[in-house]
């Protein structure tokens with residue numbers, strides 16, 4: 001069974017492929033291809049918006065079919081870092097803050113080259 005720490009490390013390692021992609025390219029991809037962008041643009045909430053669900057469940061539902069979750073997560077970790085809030089990259093803010101610790105350690109340790 002994978003421990004939470006191992007899971008966060010695996011997610012952070014999967015983002016290495018985006019390490020050299022400029023911020024503006026990531027932003028363009030998320031804005032163009034993000035599955036949630038039509039919701040944000042049209043101010044229509046999803047049908048389950050009024051249900052009492054956890055942040056983690058919301059992330060799972062909102063991002064389930066999104067083809068650019070890794071790009072979204074990379075961008076959010078770069079721009080918001082440990083202050084990330086809400087649902088981005090298919091993860092709850094709690095999970096993203098844990099991934100951020102592993103992600104930052106990898107980047108500072110030069111493990112992406």
Ligand code: SF4
Nearest residue numbers: 034036063066072089
């Ligand atoms: S991963 Fe989630 S929050 Fe990010 S663009 Fe896709 S649907 Fe939106």
